[in-house]
Amino acid sequence: MSVEDQILEIIFKEAPHCKIGNAGTKSLPFADVGLDSLDMMTVMLNIVDELGVNIPDEDIKKLNTFENLADYVKIRVGEEA
């Protein structure tokens, strides 16, 4: 499973009704697709646990869309692989 798919799975597990689907929605802020700050806390926690990628507090604010988050994680998975 690709990193993107793994992140999507984590997100849908936390927020089954969120509107992330096609390419257009992946560039929208998380708040606009139905993911609030507490949903994202859980998503980040599960990314750490399941993908082994630590996300420092100072990076969190930059990761406000699915595309940003997926790119960030992909780079770090590559670096750490």
Next chain:
Amino acid sequence: MIGITQIASFIPDVYEDNREKMERFEVEESFLVNKIGVERTSRMPHGTDTSDLCVGAYRNLMEKRPDIGNADCLIVCTQNPDGNGIPHTSAVVHGKLGLNDSCACFDISLGCSGYVYGLSIIKGFMESMGYSTGLLFTADPYSKGLDPDDRDTVFLFGDAATVTLLEQLDEHSGFVPGHFVLNTHGTGGKALNNDDGSIRMNGRAIFEFAVRNVPVQIKGMLEQAGTTVDEVDLFLLHQGSRFIVEKIGQSLRLPEGKVPVKLVEYGNTVSSSIPLLLEDYMNSDYTTLVLAGFGVGLSWASCLLHKKNGGQV
């Protein structure tokens, strides 16, 4: 055998309406209700102090148990003491209540884990001293140190006090606390601090700390006690927020009915949140309860309560 025979609480009749803050902080109503879980926060009235909240709780205890004799000891759990902390708030409460000079008094400095720690301290203290009547107060009015511009805390914390009466259970029905597990992770303490004169909270750090550690501690405590999740009637968790209580419950795979949530009307009351819950169940048919507090320190603590002598307290 020392046990909890009664609990009373005091919530000041002064509130801040969280709905009035939603627009300013760009918080949606569904988030306020379903995630934070606090619609208003209680506030200590101007001109009063921590000890006055304790006195209010004691007055309510006297209505439930007017026959209480002289207390042998009085402990106050707070990190927001009267004035600047000298004299200790427990002594101030002692003076305001006019208790006997024979009553031992001291404060303990703990936050959201304070009630469970406090139960372990007062139970052991009463047993070692041969005392028969003890009072454990919780009163941590965070409104003293809240920054009204801080989105992370302004919706969350409320003021309250509780008093727990502990007695020898020979003649009384009550809950016996035991199987305490008390933990600390001091290097994470900055996540909830008052370094600059205001309460500052890193919500993400507190959330991750709680979700990673509290379920593990509870499971370990139950294993040590030789019991299982299924044998516990209720899990009374510190009411940090609706979201965090529900996440810990989900992590333990508990049905919703076993993890009560009670903070909508006054907020996260720090060390008072667990006794505020327990007060509701003192006269219930439930016999086995788990208490778990977590927060400032970082500190987390859990224990098991078993009801002795059954019936009404």
